[in-house]
Amino acid sequence: MPEGHIIHRLAGAYGERFAGRKVRVTSPQGRFAESAKLLDRRVMEGADAYGKHLFLGFGPRGWVRVHLGLYGKVAFAPGSGGEVVGQVRLRLANADWFADLRGPAACELIGEGERAAVLDRLGPDPLRADADPERAWRRVSRSRTSIAALLLNQEIVAGVGNIYRAEVLFRHGIDPYREGRAVTRAEWDAIWADLVALMRLGVEAKRIDTVRPEHLPEAMGRPPRVDDHGGEVYVYRRASLPCHVCGSSVSQAALAGRNLFWCPVCQKA
Structure with a gap:
């Protein structure tokens, strides 16, 4: 299972490639399809990591919470989106990059209150400046x-x-x-x-x-x-x-x- 440093790297990579821009959001596999429709062509405002949880922020639309678990992986590639390979739960894309998420333990669209509830259950993260x-x-x-x-x-x-x-x-x-x-x-x-x-x-x-x-x-x-x-x-x-x-x-x-x-x-x- 990826440790926290990997999740912080992913948050940085998502932020660098997609934050502040409208993104195409799809779920080729279909398991995130309804939520993907709500986010498609919206601005991804930022990405954050806390422990082993990755959060992709879409303003009033909420947050995509991702937990990779044992088998989850994220792959970034240049371009607006190539052929789908394997079971892609979530694809984010713009004119320059696309990112495919496969096999996560969790991938869900949640509100601010639900995100706060997740964070309340977690101890301090050594990689965060606000850790106590x-x-x-x-x-x-x-x-x-x-x-x-x-x-x-x-x-x-x-x-x-x-x-x-x-x-x-x-x-x-x-x-x-x-x-x-x-x-x-x-x-x-x-x-x-x-x-x-x-x-x-x-x-x-x-x-x-x-x-x-x-x-x-x-x-x-x-x-x-x-x-x-x-x-x-x-x-x-x-x-x-x-x-x-x-x-x-x-x-x-x-x-x-x-x-x-x-x-x-x-x-x-």
Whole structure:
């Protein structure tokens, strides 16, 4: 599932190509057809991202809320719209660009009140200037749930996914099974600051990189990571491989239905 930095990149891409201009809005697949008719040839006023939710604004007509889920993808291409390939839920187009959305978990036209209700359910987003990490800390500091599970709870922190969760805990030497209430305020502040920095880097670099300079391939004389997600990481998807810091085997386990990765030596209980 795409993490928050991807959604912020998409919001920027939609905004650059379509904001402030009338757009053609269609639903070749048909599942968004009625709403597409209401928006067709209207001005798209802007695009916004909050956590893993993308919002395309159409003024009084409302917002298109998109959640990519596990299988959703967006493809941009120059031109006013070529042949439809695959199941395109939503196509936005103008004279210069078109964007096709396929396979999202959610694509719906909502009003301002419904958008506010979605945002009210979400925790602070590290990529937003208006984020309040204190809101997340209040819940973390009272919880008996593991910090690893808390970081994936979008009602506590919005936009963090499995990769950033695993990597930020490793970078701060925190056992993923430690209860939230056992995390110190200093540790939480460091986690939050690191998420802000790492996720901003992800927006810029178009991939997730979490390895410090001294542990990069060229510094360690090791081959670069080869993975669909790209980027250099410490523990994510590195089960049974040697830790870049201590050399012990990276562990893997299931936690709340997701794969958890950590180093049992660098992240002692």
